[in-house]
Amino acid sequence: MSTHGSQHPGGGEPAQNLDYRIAHLQERLASGELGELGVRVEARGQTVLLTGTVPSAPCRDEILRTVHEELAGVPVHSDLVVTETSSPDHAEELA
Amino acid sequence: MIRIAAVGDIHLGSGDQGLLRPAFQTLPECADLLLLAGDLTRHGTPEEARVVAREVQGLGVPVVAVLGNHDHHDDRPDEVTAILRDTGTQVLEGQGTVVTSGGARIGVAGTKGFGGGFVGRCAGEFGEPVMKEFVRYSRRCADSLRTSLERLGEEGCDARIALTHFSPVPDTLAGEPLEIYPFLGSYLLAEAIDTAGADLAVHGHAHAGTEHGMTSGGVRVRNVAQPVIGRAFHVYHLPVHDHATTGAAAPAAR
Numbered sequence: 196m197s198t199h200g201s202q203h204p205g206g207g208e209p210a211q212n213l214d215y216r217i218a219h220l221q222e223r224l225a226s227g228e229l230g231e232l233g234v235r236v237e238a239r240g241q242t243v244l245l246t247g248t249v250p251s252a253p254c255r256d257e258i259l260r261t262v263h264e265e266l267a268g269v270p271v272h273s274d275l276v277v278t279e280t281s282s283p284d285h286a287e288e289l290a
Numbered sequence: 291m292i293r294i295a296a297v298g299d300i301h302l303g304s305g306d307q308g309l310l311r312p313a314f315q316t317l318p319e320c321a322d323l324l325l326l327a328g329d330l331t332r333h334g335t336p337e338e339a340r341v342v343a344r345e346v347q348g349l350g351v352p353v354v355a356v357l358g359n360h361d362h363h364d365d366r367p368d369e370v371t372a373i374l375r376d377t378g379t380q381v382l383e384g385q386g387t388v389v390t391s392g393g394a395r396i397g398v399a400g401t402k403g404f405g406g407g408f409v410g411r412c413a414g415e416f417g418e419p420v421m422k423e424f425v426r427y428s429r430r431c432a433d434s435l436r437t438s439l440e441r442l443g444e445e446g447c448d449a450r451i452a453l454t455h456f457s458p459v460p461d462t463l464a465g466e467p468l469e470i471y472p473f474l475g476s477y478l479l480a481e482a483i484d485t486a487g488a489d490l491a492v493h494g495h496a497h498a499g500t501e502h503g504m505t506s507g508g509v510r511v512r513n514v515a516q517p518v519i520g521r522a523f524h525v526y527h528l529p530v531h532d533h534a535t536t537g538a539a540a541p542a543a544r
Contacts, residue, residue, distance in 0.1 A: 230301070230332035230360060233497040233517060248497060248517030250301045251309065279520045282313040286293065286320065286525035289490065289510060 298327025298494020313522030328358025328455025384434030397442030461503025
């Protein structure tokens, strides 16, 4: 490994490291207003993919707002699903 | 036949009043009781607990709950519990209760439970004090579950159900990253269930898991986290036996 000038060994400023930015985003989602631990955030190439199920559409909107703020400049693909709140149409028989 | 409705991880926030109420109001038509498998709130605040309490108040079926880790986040689980109990929800932590419906006595033993992992891939009571306390806490939860189930067995319930937030088995975690399994449940819960005997174990917590599983002693396990079941609740029909039939304490195993 070689280093040049002020560049960090291992490459890149920590603040720009996508792994750490994702980790900080997940901490913020969990400890902030949303208390959200059910969203999976994964790096996919140069983009980030969001998956999981959230309680409501406003909750999903707030998550997306937070993600775009925390990961500014990174393309984000969202596949977040809002939980279904209807009654079940059948029961399971545990015979 | 006993009809058990169950859901966990509804994560109601202060603006979510009425989200589940229309579905819950159909419960008297299809269930004898409603089980809530923890993470009823987002942060465990009294305000959120009041939203949950109003959502399940006066439904016409008994409601039995355990708290989840989210319900502890604001460090006020006793307040959350009191608010729910004041509106008629039974909140269990290391306790059991008997619900009577149509002549059947349904015993529910509940604890939040905790993590630690599963056989061969679990935390041990060793090393730093915080690590030892982690495992001891999980063990206390499991011990209280076993004791509660045994008491319900002595009371001659027609069915016994173990209600937890954390999972007793890895089966129902399938879909979650393997690396986080130790934070999602503990085999100690399954060991308690199999030792005391039960007809069904219900849990939540694992949003990306799967619904169906079984303990090594043959007790059916259902992950009813709302993102997993994709409904306001699921209903399970249990045949009425003389007594709970599965687990080491069951008559067939004596």
